[in-house]
Amino acid sequence: MREAMARSETTVRSGIAAGAKPMIQLINVNKWFGALHVLRDVNLTVAERERVVVCGPSGSGKSTMIRCINRLESHQEGQIIVDGIELTDDLKNIDAIRREVGMVFQSFNLFPHLTILENCTLAPIWVRKMPKREAEALAMEYLTRVRIPEQAQKYPGQLSGGQQQRVAIARALCMRPKIMLFDEPTSALDPEMIKEVLDVMVELAESGMTMVVVTHEMGFARTVADRVVFMDRGEVVEVGPPGEFFANPKSERLKTFLSQILGH
Amino acid sequence: MTPPPAHTTTAEAIAAADDRVRRPPAMSVGPVGWLRANLFSSWLNTAVTLVLAYLVVSWTLGLISWGVINAIWEVPGSGAQVDTSACRAARGEGACWALIGEKYRFILFGLYPFEEQWRPALVVAIFVALYVVSAMRRFWNRWLGLIWLVALAAIGVLMWGGVFGLRFVEQERWGGLPITLILSTFGIAFAFPLSILVALGRRQTSMPAVRALCVVYIELIRGVPLISLLFMASVMFPLFLPEGMNIDKLLRAQVAIILFAAAYLAEVVRGGLQALPKGQYEAADALGLSYWQKTGFIVLPQALRMVIPPLVNTFIGMFKDTSLVLIIGIFDLLNTAKTSIIEPAWQGFGVEAYLFVAAIYFVFCFAMSKYSQDLESEFNRHRRR
Numbered sequence: 001m002r003e004a005m006a007r008s009e010t011t012v013r014s015g016i017a018a019g020a021k022p023m024i025q026l027i028n029v030n031k032w033f034g035a036l037h038v039l040r041d042v043n044l045t046v047a048e049r050e051r052v053v054v055c056g057p058s059g060s061g062k063s064t065m066i067r068c069i070n071r072l073e074s075h076q077e078g079q080i081i082v083d084g085i086e087l088t089d090d091l092k093n094i095d096a097i098r099r100e101v102g103m104v105f106q107s108f109n110l111f112p113h114l115t116i117l118e119n120c121t122l123a124p125i126w127v128r129k130m131p132k133r134e135a136e137a138l139a140m141e142y143l144t145r146v147r148i149p150e151q152a153q154k155y156p157g158q159l160s161g162g163q164q165q166r167v168a169i170a171r172a173l174c175m176r177p178k179i180m181l182f183d184e185p186t187s188a189l190d191p192e193m194i195k196e197v198l199d200v201m202v203e204l205a206e207s208g209m210t211m212v213v214v215t216h217e218m219g220f221a222r223t224v225a226d227r228v229v230f231m232d233r234g235e236v237v238e239v240g241p242p243g244e245f246f247a248n249p250k251s252e253r254l255k256t257f258l259s260q261i262l263g264h
Numbered sequence: 265m266t267p268p269p270a271h272t273t274t275a276e277a278i279a280a281a282d283d284r285v286r287r288p289p290a291m292s293v294g295p296v297g298w299l300r301a302n303l304f305s306s307w308l309n310t311a312v313t314l315v316l317a318y319l320v321v322s323w324t325l326g327l328i329s330w331g332v333i334n335a336i337w338e339v340p341g342s343g344a345q346v347d348t349s350a351c352r353a354a355r356g357e358g359a360c361w362a363l364i365g366e367k368y369r370f371i372l373f374g375l376y377p378f379e380e381q382w383r384p385a386l387v388v389a390i391f392v393a394l395y396v397v398s399a400m401r402r403f404w405n406r407w408l409g410l411i412w413l414v415a416l417a418a419i420g421v422l423m424w425g426g427v428f429g430l431r432f433v434e435q436e437r438w439g440g441l442p443i444t445l446i447l448s449t450f451g452i453a454f455a456f457p458l459s460i461l462v463a464l465g466r467r468q469t470s471m472p473a474v475r476a477l478c479v480v481y482i483e484l485i486r487g488v489p490l491i492s493l494l495f496m497a498s499v500m501f502p503l504f505l506p507e508g509m510n511i512d513k514l515l516r517a518q519v520a521i522i523l524f525a526a527a528y529l530a531e532v533v534r535g536g537l538q539a540l541p542k543g544q545y546e547a548a549d550a551l552g553l554s555y556w557q558k559t560g561f562i563v564l565p566q567a568l569r570m571v572i573p574p575l576v577n578t579f580i581g582m583f584k585d586t587s588l589v590l591i592i593g594i595f596d597l598l599n600t601a602k603t604s605i606i607e608p609a610w611q612g613f614g615v616e617a618y619l620f621v622a623a624i625y626f627v628f629c630f631a632m633s634k635y636s637q638d639l640e641s642e643f644n645r646h647r648r649r
Contacts, residue, residue: 072546098552109547113565113643122561123551155645175551 020047022081023179023210024069029078031064038064039075040234046179051211053221053242056231057257062214065231066181069212070101083178099127102172106184108164110156116143116167117152120174128175135174142170146200162193166200173204180204182213218262222246230254334358342366348609355612363613364620367604371620374439374595380431383422384442390415390422391445399635401642412453419446435514439595441624443514447586447596451521452579458522459529464559466534478530485527490588493520498592517589525582532574536567569643576636580629597621 024046031039038061046052054062067073068080071087071094080087082097111119120139124130130138143149146166148159156164165185172180182201186194198220205211205224215221221228221242228245230238230253238245238254249255290296303313336354339362341347351360364371373384394415397403403411423442426432465471465478485493497520498513505511540563548558568575590599601621605613 070550072549095552095554098550101550103547103550105543105547105550107543109541109543111544111547111562111566113569123553126557126561127552127554171551 020049022046023048023050023083024212025079025081026065026068027079027081029065029068029075029080031061031068031073031075031077038234039068042078042234042236044229044236044239046210046212048178049208049210050226051205051209051224052213052227052229053225054212054214054229054231055216055218055221055257055261056237059233060231061234062229062231063183066183066212066214069179069181070098070103072103099175100178101181102175102177102179103181103183104165104168104172104185106187108156108161108168108188110164110168110171112156115153115155116148116159119156119167120171123171124174139170139174142173143167145173145203146170147196160193161189162196165189165193165197169197169200169204179210179212182211182215184214184216186215186217216261218246230257232257330357331359336360336362338362338365346609351613360613360616363605363610363616367610367617368620370440371597371600371604371617372440373442374600375437376439377431377433377437380425380433383425383430383433384438384440387419387422387442388445390418391442391449394449395631416450435512438514440600441597443589443594444583444586444597446514447518447521447589448583450518451525451582451586454522455525455529455582458526460533460564462526462530463533463537466530467537482527482530485523486531490521490524490585491591493524494588494592496520513592514594517592517594521582521586521589524585525578528578529575532571532578533567535574536571537563539570540567569640572636572640572643576632580632583629583632584625597624 022045024044026042026044029039029042030037040061042061042065044052044065054066056062064073068075068087069082074089075087083100085093085097087093087097110116111122114122117136117139120143121132121135124135124138125132128135140149140152143152146169148163148166148170151159151163151167156167159167169180169185185201186197189197194217198217201211201213201220202224213220213225223242225242227239228242229236230245230249230251232253237251238249245254246258249258292300304310334354335358336351339346339348339350339360346366348360348362351362354360369378369381372388373381376384394412397411398408421427421430423438423446424433424435462478462481465474466482468475468478494517497516501516502511544562544566545558548562553561587596587598589596590602595603598621601617602614605611605617
């Protein structure tokens with residue numbers, strides 16, 4: 001798999017120009033589940049067209065953090081600013097941000113009672129108020145990009161896991177989001193299906209999408225990410241470009257984590 | 265080269281690909297195999313099968329002899345001069361279907377003026393047509409609501425009259441099958457949407473007042489018997505109305521039935537809402553769907569189809585529960601049947617009268633049950649691989 005990704009390394013890592021417009025800003029974000037402190041003073045800025053991979057042991061708060069970005073979870077302290085809009089309890093702001101932020105889940109979460117095409121056109125038609133024909137053309141365009149246009153009339157239950165996850169990516173893209181969030185997109189997949197999903201994600205990265213990806217796929221992080229974030233126990237422990245991140249980890253915690261995840 | 269034959273199932277394809285595949289022994293498949301496995305697998309099983317077969321056959325023969333061969337189909341005279349001695353002579357041996365021939369108009373339409381009974385008959389036909397149209401998914405669009413409104417208006421006009429040259433018939437004279445159908449159909453038609461709102465309300469964590477209201481409503485209504493609600497509607501409720509104001513007794517019973525059924529249905533619907541994986545809500549949220557879009561397109565279509573069996577269970581229960589209105593003096597189908605055997609000449613023929621209405625109840629309830637099964641398999645198509 002690593003070889004497959006190496007081909008795109010040179011084209012993908014275009015580098016982010018200094019002073020690029022920030023798309024996502026997390027400033028001193030804190031969150032508790034009951035008494036459990038799950039995000040501790042998290043600070044992170046993601047620039048436009050930047051690709052950030054977040055990794056860390058399970059329970060480190062990485063999923064919670066990206067779920068805060070589109071308000072599937074609410075934070076209790078600090079500021080989250082997405083595309084210039086601050087996330088508060090104001091429903092109008094939440095809706096505005098969700099329209100611009102696409103999300104792909106670990107368990108796909110396709111709507112099982114709708115066909116693949118309907119899964120992709122529902123939000124554009126009702127949220128973007130796009131005419132049905134236009135939405136269907138757009139959906140077919142994205143389904144072609146994720147290489148499953150022939151499945152459009154099937155139901156999610158008739159597809160393999162890898163195909164479902166690619167549909168989930170197409171569904172999110174049909175909203176023409178400015179930012180894409182991936183919450184462990186390959187963790188629920190059989191090994192032979194991981195590659196087909198990662199390939200689609202690499203292509204998406206090449207197209208210049210702003211991406212935040214929570215994943216354990218270190219090969220993907222190495223070749224695609226502009227920066228890699230390591231989280232542990234609710235804190236951002238280390239951030240850096242992948243070369244430095246993997247070659248010279250500074251903290252003990254990251255060293256342990258990398259030895260565990262790359263050791264076998 | 266001939267193209268390979270199309271095989272409908274994997275098993276056939278495998279069998280065709282490999283000639284050495286052995287067929288299962290003839291005694292273990294087909295009807296013979298089924299009989300051996302299920303009815304005659306052991307001595308005890310065989311004995312039970314034979315005893316039950318004997319009982320089924322003898323009871324069936326007895327029923328045919330009572331209901332058909334020895335039954336009395338007609339008696340001389342009619343009205344007050346009817347002579348039912350033939351029926352009395354045959355009691356125990358043969359059914360007195362003459363009762364149904366004499367009384368079916370009363371059982372079906374109660375005290376509705378005899379010469380005007382084509383009107384309630386037409387109402388029953390409208391109801392049946394309404395069920396058929398509503399059952400067809402082709403009509404599941406905005407027109408269905410309009411069809412229901414038109415049907416409701418037509419039913420009101422036909423039953424009451426007073427317009428278009430129809431004689432006015434006061435509500436006290438309505439009775440029989442139209443009453444049962446009105447109470448149950450509009451009971452379900454209003455209780456179901458109400459129950460969905462209540463179920464959604466009970467899950468509103470962000471609106472504690474709405475939530476508390478829904479919980480109180482469900483627990484209060486579920487906690488009392490339907491009969492007591494009907495009594496309240498018929499006796500207590502008018503006391504709270506201003507002097508001279510009167511609301512139709514049937515309408516009051518109808519409202520009581522709607523409120524009662526909605527409380528039960530709300531819990532069924534809530535079961536469906538809870539069974540839906542959290543990821544479905546999150547995916548809808550992440551796409552930016554509004555609360556009502558999410559509820560209408562994602563949550564309810566999935567939640568409701570999961571609870572079709574308990575929903576229809578409650579609908580069928582409701583259909584039969586409408587018979588409790590006899591307690592407040594409304595002549596529904598069961599009450600007219602009960603009243604039809606009050607005359608001395610017909611006293612004691614309750615079995616025939618009740619069998620007749622039971623058959624009518626069964627037809628409607630069985631149709632509901634059958635339809636729900638079809639709907640279920642139709643809806644669950646997407647789960648097939």
